Amino acid sequence: MNVEIISIGDELLIGQTINTNASWIGKKLSNIGANIVKSVSIADQKNEILDSLNDIKEKTDCVVITGGLGPTKDDITKHTLCEFFNTSLEMHGPTLEKIKVFFALRNRPMLESNNLQAELPKSCQILENNYGTAAGMWFERDNTIYISLPGVPYEMKGIMTEEAIPKLQSLFELKSMYYKTAMTQGKGESFLAEIIKDWEEKVYSKGLSLAYLPSPGMVKLRITSTNGDRDAKAIDQLFIELEKLIPKNLFGYDSDTLPSIVGEILKSKNLSIGTVESCTCGKLASYITEVSGASSYFMGSFLTYSNALKQKLANVSKESIEQYGAVSEQVAKEMAEGGRLKLGVDVCISTTGVAGPTGGSEEKPVGMVWIAIATCDQIIAHKFQFSQHRERNIHMTSLCALNLLKNMLSE
Amino acid sequence: MNVEIISIGDELLIGQTINTNASWIGKKLSNIGANIVKSVSIADQKNEILDSLNDIKEKTDCVVITGGLGPTKDDITKHTLCEFFNTSLEMHGPTLEKIKVFFALRNRPMLESNNLQAELPKSCQILENNYGTAAGMWFERDNTIYISLPGVPYEMKGIMTEEAIPKLQSLFELKSMYYKTAMTQGKGESFLAEIIKDWEEKVYSKGLSLAYLPSPGMVKLRITSTNGDRDAKAIDQLFIELEKLIPKNLFGYDSDTLPSIVGEILKSKNLSIGTVESCTCGKLASYITEVSGASSYFMGSFLTYSNALKQKLANVSKESIEQYGAVSEQVAKEMAEGGRLKLGVDVCISTTGVAGPTGGSEEKPVGMVWIAIATCDQIIAHKFQFSQHRERNIHMTSLCALNLLKNMLSE
Numbered sequence: 001m002n003v004e005i006i007s008i009g010d011e012l013l014i015g016q017t018i019n020t021n022a023s024w025i026g027k028k029l030s031n032i033g034a035n036i037v038k039s040v041s042i043a044d045q046k047n048e049i050l051d052s053l054n055d056i057k058e059k060t061d062c063v064v065i066t067g068g069l070g071p072t073k074d075d076i077t078k079h080t081l082c083e084f085f086n087t088s089l090e091m092h093g094p095t096l097e098k099i100k101v102f103f104a105l106r107n108r109p110m111l112e113s114n115n116l117q118a119e120l121p122k123s124c125q126i127l128e129n130n131y132g133t134a135a136g137m138w139f140e141r142d143n144t145i146y147i148s149l150p151g152v153p154y155e156m157k158g159i160m161t162e163e164a165i166p167k168l169q170s171l172f173e174l175k176s177m178y179y180k181t182a183m184t185q186g187k188g189e190s191f192l193a194e195i196i197k198d199w200e201e202k203v204y205s206k207g208l209s210l211a212y213l214p215s216p217g218m219v220k221l222r223i224t225s226t227n228g229d230r231d232a233k234a235i236d237q238l239f240i241e242l243e244k245l246i247p248k249n250l251f252g253y254d255s256d257t258l259p260s261i262v263g264e265i266l267k268s269k270n271l272s273i274g275t276v277e278s279c280t281c282g283k284l285a286s287y288i289t290e291v292s293g294a295s296s297y298f299m300g301s302f303l304t305y306s307n308a309l310k311q312k313l314a315n316v317s318k319e320s321i322e323q324y325g326a327v328s329e330q331v332a333k334e335m336a337e338g339g340r341l342k343l344g345v346d347v348c349i350s351t352t353g354v355a356g357p358t359g360g361s362e363e364k365p366v367g368m369v370w371i372a373i374a375t376c377d378q379i380i381a382h383k384f385q386f387s388q389h390r391e392r393n394i395h396m397t398s399l400c401a402l403n404l405l406k407n408m409l410s411e
Numbered sequence: 412m413n414v415e416i417i418s419i420g421d422e423l424l425i426g427q428t429i430n431t432n433a434s435w436i437g438k439k440l441s442n443i444g445a446n447i448v449k450s451v452s453i454a455d456q457k458n459e460i461l462d463s464l465n466d467i468k469e470k471t472d473c474v475v476i477t478g479g480l481g482p483t484k485d486d487i488t489k490h491t492l493c494e495f496f497n498t499s500l501e502m503h504g505p506t507l508e509k510i511k512v513f514f515a516l517r518n519r520p521m522l523e524s525n526n527l528q529a530e531l532p533k534s535c536q537i538l539e540n541n542y543g544t545a546a547g548m549w550f551e552r553d554n555t556i557y558i559s560l561p562g563v564p565y566e567m568k569g570i571m572t573e574e575a576i577p578k579l580q581s582l583f584e585l586k587s588m589y590y591k592t593a594m595t596q597g598k599g600e601s602f603l604a605e606i607i608k609d610w611e612e613k614v615y616s617k618g619l620s621l622a623y624l625p626s627p628g629m630v631k632l633r634i635t636s637t638n639g640d641r642d643a644k645a646i647d648q649l650f651i652e653l654e655k656l657i658p659k660n661l662f663g664y665d666s667d668t669l670p671s672i673v674g675e676i677l678k679s680k681n682l683s684i685g686t687v688e689s690c691t692c693g694k695l696a697s698y699i700t701e702v703s704g705a706s707s708y709f710m711g712s713f714l715t716y717s718n719a720l721k722q723k724l725a726n727v728s729k730e731s732i733e734q735y736g737a738v739s740e741q742v743a744k745e746m747a748e749g750g751r752l753k754l755g756v757d758v759c760i761s762t763t764g765v766a767g768p769t770g771g772s773e774e775k776p777v778g779m780v781w782i783a784i785a786t787c788d789q790i791i792a793h794k795f796q797f798s799q800h801r802e803r804n805i806h807m808t809s810l811c812a813l814n815l816l817k818n819m820l821s822e
Contacts, residue, residue, distance in 0.1 A: 011624045013447040015438025016592070016631065020429050022452070027426025036424040037459075039452040041433070048448075055466075071601050072623045073611070111605050133601070152625060154800065181427070190544070193483050194522050200484070212483045213422045214563060220427065275714075281700040282693025285714050289692040292768055292801055300720035303686075303696050303712035305705075309754065313711065343720065357703055389565070390703055 001061045001172045003029050005039040006052050008067035008077055009151060012041040021066045021156055028160060033174030033228075034062070044068045049080045053146075060144055062168065064160075067151035069134035071113035078121065078137075081148055085139055087123040095126060095135045102133060124148075127163040131155045136163060145171075178229045181213075181222040182239055183256055184249040185403040189214045192221070196245055199238070206234055216392050217399040248407050258402035259287050259294075265409045266297040271346040275301040276314045276339035278326065279353035279369060284398040299345050304335065314338035314350075327352050327364050329372075329381045336374035336381075347409075348374045349401050356390045367393050371401045373408055380408060412472045412583045414440050416450040417463050419478035419488055420562060423452040432477045432567055439571060444585030444639075445473070455479045460491045464557075471555055473579065475571075478562035480545035482524035489532065489548075492559055496550055498534035506537060506546045513544060535559075538574040542566045547574060556582075589640045592624075592633040593650055594667055595660040596814040600625045603632070607656055610649070617645055627803050628810040659818050669813035670698045670705075676820045677708040682757040686712040687725045687750035689737065690764035690780060695809040710756050715746065725749035725761075738763050738775050740783075740792045747785035747792075758820075759785045760812050767801045778804050782812045784819055791819060 005025055011017040022039045030036060037060065042048040044067065056063055068077030082088055096118035103110040117133045120126060127136030127147070134150035136159040147164050149156045184192065189212050193200070203210045203223060208231060213220040223238065225231035243250050252261045266273055275285050285301045288294055304310040307321050315338035316331055324330045335350035353369030360366035367386035372379060384400055386393045416436055422428040433450045441447060448471065453459040455478065467474055479488030493499055507529035514521040528544045531537060538547030538558070545561035547570040558575050560567045595603065600623050604611070614621045614634060619642060624631040634649065636642035654661050663672045677684055686696050696712045699705055715721040718732050726749035727742055735741045746761035764780030771777035778797035783790060795811055797804045 010622060010635075011633070012434070013437045013450060014441040014590070015434035015436070016624055016633065017626065018429060018431050018434045023423070023426035023429045025426070026424045030425040037454075038463075039424060041450040043448075052449075070623065070625075072604050073615075074620070074622050108602075111601055113604060114601055154798075154803075179425070190482050190522055190525060191519075193524060204484075209485070211421060211485050212481065213427055214481075215428065222422070222427065224421075277693075280697075281709075282688075282696035282712065282714065285693035286691075286697055286805070289716065290802070292766075295716055298692075299717045300724065301693065301712075301714035303693065303714065305700065306710045309711035312755075344723075355703075387565075391701070392565075394697070 001034045001168070001174055002037050002059050003034045003062045003064060004037055004056060004060050006049075006063060006065045007039070007041045007151075008044050008049060008065065009041070010043050013043055021151065021153055024153070024157060025064050025066070025160065028165065029064075030177060030179075032165065032169060033177060034168075035177075044074060044076055046076060046080050046083070049077065050084060053084050056144065061172070062145045062147065064164075065146065065148045066156055069117075069148065069150040070152075071111070071117055071133065077148060081124075081137065081139070081146075082121050085121065085123050085141065087121045089119040090122050092118050092120045092126060092135070095120060098128065098135075099133045127159050129155055129159050130162065131158040138164070138167065178225040178227070178231060178235070179222055180232075180235050180239065181220050181254050182242060182250050183252045184219050184221065184246060185217060185251055185258065185399055186249050187219065187246065189219055192219055192246070192249075196242065199242055199245060202241075203238055206231070206238075208235065208238075217396045248403075251403060251406055257290070258399060258406065259290050262288070262402050262406050262409075263291045263294060263297060265406065266347070269409065271409075272297055272299050273347045273349070274299050274339055274343035274345040276335040276348060276350040277301060277303050278305060278310065278335070278351060279355045280351045280394050280397050280401075281305055283394050284349065284351060284401055287398050287402065300343055302339055302343070310335060313342065315342065325364065327354055327368060327370060329370055329383070332370035332372035332381050333374070333379050336372040337379055340374045346375065347405070349405060350374075351397050351401060353384075353393065353397060355393045356388055369393065369397045371397065371404060373401075373405055375408075380404070412445045412579070412585055413448050413470050414445045414473045414475060415448055415467060415471050417460075417474060417476045418450070418452040418562075419455050419460060419476065420452070421454050424454055432562060432564055435564070435568060436475055436477070436571065439576065440475075441588060441590075443576065443580060444588060445579075446588075455485060455487055457487060457491045457494070460488065461495060464495050467555065472583070473556045473558065475575075476557065476559045477567055480528075480559065480561040481563075482522070482528055482544065488559060492535075492548065492550070492557075493532050496532065496534055496552065498532045500530040501533050503529050503531045503537060503546070506531060509539065509546075510544045538570050540566055540570050541573065542569040549575070549578070589636040589638070589642060589646070590633055591643075591646050591650065592631050592665050593653060593661050594663045595630050595632065595657060596628060596662055596669065596810055597660050598630065598657065600630050603630055603657070603660075607653065610653055610656060613652075614649055617642070617649075619646065619649075628807045659814075662814060662817055668701070669810060669817065670701050673699070673813050673817050673820075674702045674705060674708060676817065677758070680820065682820075683708055683710050684758045684760070685710050685750055685754035685756040687746040687759060687761040688712060688714050689716060689721065689746070689762060690766045691762045691805050691808050691812075692716055694805050695760065695762060695812055698809050698813065711754055713750055713754070721746060724753065726753065736775065738765055738779060738781060740781055740794065743781035743783035743792050744785070744790050747783035748790055751785045757786065758816070760816060761785075762808050762812060764795075764804065764808060766804050767799055780804065780808045782808065782815060784812075784816055786819075791815070
């Protein structure tokens with residue numbers, strides 16, 4: 001099943017909105033064995049939409065279109081599809097009922113514009129929307145299926161999951177691609193490639209392909225097989241070999257995240273955790289608590305942005321701040337140990353650094369960060385030098401802290 | 412100047428990576444007056460790349476291509492461009508020098524794969540990369556410019572900003588589009604549309620266009636003029652009228668964020684702030700400190716995930732937790748007031764809620780959140796009912812807290 005994705009919206013082209021819908025659709029459909037050939041973003045203008053629909057290649061089995069189905073005047077997809085499929089709108093009773101119930105349940109008045117959302121093209125099948133007021137539409141022509149969905153992500157996801165994907169699966173015999181991805185932290189793409197060069201050759205020699213997917217602080221290594229899961233065992237074996245090559249960097253697979261892995265370790269060892277954060281200011285704790293159920297090991301934190309609060313809350317000594325500065329090994333260690341005692345936790349991570357873009361000095365440039373971890377029997381501290389970029393530095397610090405913790409607890 | 416963007420990478424199609432590059436390029440080029448016609452993502456396969464290059468419409472003046480220039484084996488863009496432009500690779504001395512310096516400065520050994528990155532197509536002009544090892548390339552053919560850039564976002568951004576955009580601006584006389592966007596929080600798209608119906612008509616009657624851009628918790632309202640900044644005054648006047656219609660919701664314009672606006676107000680009133688967070692667990696503080704210089708008003712926080720820490724750190728009474736539960740008006744207020752006193756700040760925001768997806772009850776369903784704000788002369792508290800979605804609930808709570816604070820401080 002060859003799929004093209006068309007995302008409609010000026011906001012995507014001028015960069016006001018990042019197109020997360022196309023990624024989500026790509027992921028879901030790849031997982032059921034579809035081949036995503038292309039993903040196009042275009043303006044919400046009739047001619048652009050019609051052009052894209054006319055450009056669809058013959059080999060394409062399914063086109064997924066998102067956007068332009070809202071209740072406001074700039075939403076023109078429905079009308080344009082009527083023109084393309086040479087049909088017209090009519091009031092769709094069940095959808096109107098659904099919209100009425102939607103508003104009644106929320107105790108909100110129904111607006112005329114919502115009423116009009118129940119007018120749908122005659123020639124399409126309706127895909128029910130259980131999360132909003134814009135129904136999905138399913139058209140068929142010349143052996144190609146066209147699915148039109150609202151652009152609001154959770155409505156689109158709902159309709160895809162509950163309606164469109166089951167319908168597609170019942171129509172196509174899908175040959176699965178099989179993917180497995182190792183998640184690594186702490187080494188750049190070129191360096192990884194150098195370390196794992198021979199291993200990489202081995203991957204290719206088995207007829208599999210390897211992709212390096214770098215993102216700030218992480219590189220994902222994805223092996224793809226076109227034989228479905230028949231290569232699953234060979235791939236598992238390859239990854240076991242990879243783990244031995246980069247044990248401090250490879251932390252998990254596929255949907256594993258550093259917070260989920262760290263959470264598993266903490267639970268298995270029955271350890272509680274807290275943080276004392278300066279430069280990351282809550283980011284590290286928010287990563288740890290991304291995991292539902294984190295309350296069984298995460299207790300709480302001090303965010304000590306000011307030096308006064310570093311002293312008052314985390315027992316950092318005034319002398320250390322004066323002698324070494326707030327961004328120093330000494331202060332990082334005192335923060336971690338003070339936090340461990342005052343939060344009453346088994347493990348405490350601290351961060352202190354110059355997030356930037358201002359505030360750097362020759363001795364302590366922007367991007368310099370100290371991370372410390374205190375447990376009942378040791379305190380470790382590591383220095384990192386990141387970039388000029390505030391948001392990236394905060395993110396990298398949080399990731400590195402979690403990876404340090406993972407390695408410390410795994411020893 | 413009509414622009415098409417081509418993003419190369421399997422990871423974009425199968426949804427492993429969200430395409431932030433295309434948005435960024437779209438935004439930058441729109442801002443200098445380019446018309447982004449289309450943005451396409453394709454697999455890193457030679458045929459797909461060649462197909463897309465051959466599909467470029469005649470009216471397209473500039474094609475920006477990202478991805479596939481890394482040092483690893485799955486990077487094939489350079490070779491494919493050689494084929495398309497009928498040229499071959501040769502070692503580019505200045506680029507090789509640059510790569511050598513890049514590694515020397517970082518005190519890292521240079522790898523053979525990095526060496527090969529200095530081999531570049533003969534027929535292109537080189538765009539210098541000051542942030543990494545993959546140079547940008549500029550080709551011209553039949554009145555179309557083709558720019559090929561690495562996919563690593565900060566390298567791509569560096570080359571665009573320092574090399575490609577100045578070159579484009581010197582070649583094209585660009586007629587500016589003019590955009591201004593109002594940022595609103597707290598009302599959904601349909602409800603906003605109903606409230607501002609007459610105002611919207613007025614926008615259209617002036618020959619301007621309006622777009623609603625919803626994202627979780629926010630709706631951006633963007634007015635576009637095709638007359639460059641000649642309509643700027645009329646647009647400003649329209650937005651002044653809009654502010655009167657939705658004073659509690661419209662919080663700023665364009666690059667304004669709730670954290671930046673709240674920061675401005677706190678600075679102007681010389682107030683310090685802290686947070687006591689349960690369900691948001693650092694997200695609210697991390698939003699506040701997204702703003703560089705936030706240390707002049709943000710002091711610190713207690714993240715009190717456990718009930719024990721709510722009592723110990725923020726002075727919440729055991730009785731209130733037992734009588735009303737942790738997610739209650741009473742506890743939210745005690746958290747805010749306790750935090751204000753113990754953090755020693757002028758204003759303290761607290762959050763407590765059921766983030767989900769587990770932990771809900773009939774009385775306190777998933778998505779139920781209390782937010783309180785304490786100042787020296789009052790404590791307010793508001794209840795919200797969000798969705799089933801953990802990440803969204805945490806985000807929405809943080810946004811609503813900031814908007815509540817903005818409205819409270821603006822009174």
